[in-house]
Amino acid sequence: MITAPPEESEPTGLVAFSARALGSALRLTVRLPDAASPAQRAADQAAADAAWAAVQAEFDAVDVALSRFRDDSELTMLNRLAGTGRVVEVSWRTRRALAAIDRAGRLTDGRFDASILGALERIGEHG
Numbered sequence: 001m002i003t004a005p006p007e008e009s010e011p012t013g014l015v016a017f018s019a020r021a022l023g024s025a026l027r028l029t030v031r032l033p034d035a036a037s038p039a040q041r042a043a044d045q046a047a048a049d050a051a052w053a054a055v056q057a058e059f060d061a062v063d064v065a066l067s068r069f070r071d072d073s074e075l076t077m078l079n080r081l082a083g084t085g086r087v088v089e090v091s092w093r094t095r096r097a098l099a100a101i102d103r104a105g106r107l108t109d110g111r112f113d114a115s116i117l118g119a120l121e122r123i124g125e126h127g
Contacts (some may be wrong), residue, residue, distance in 0.1 A: 006040065010024075012031070013031055013032045013034065014030070014031050015029070015045065016028070017029075017030075017047045017048075017055075019038045021056070021059040021063065022059060022062075024117065026055070026059060028051065028055050030048040030051060032044045032048060061093060065090075065091050065093045066093070068117070073093045074090045074091060075094065078094075079117055099115040
């Protein structure tokens with residue numbers, strides 16, 4: 001993940017963080033409360049920094065689990081093992097994504113179909 005340093009706008013008390021994740025722009029803007037002291041201001045900034053770190057950690061974890069463009073992701077591993085009959089353990093994140101994918105397919109009577117990797121690769125879409 002590529003991250004820009006936080007930008008602070010003094011008049012509004014806003015601190016903006018930005019990065020790129022999963023091929024998209026990612027931005028978090030935090031309004032810091034009016035601080036009664038420099039120590040409180042520093043604590044508020046530290047809380048904003050911690051929130052940004054949590055956002056980045058979540059997006060990084062999603063990328064590790066679900067990116068089809070990473071050789072080391074769980075999704076890539078599952079795609080490699082498809083049809084082999086092997087059983088492997090995956091993270092709760094991947095299990096929830098697979099459950100959501102299955103549900104979407106059932107609710108749309110198959111119009112949503114996440115099993116199109118082969119078709120994507122045949123038309124030149126490679127990770």
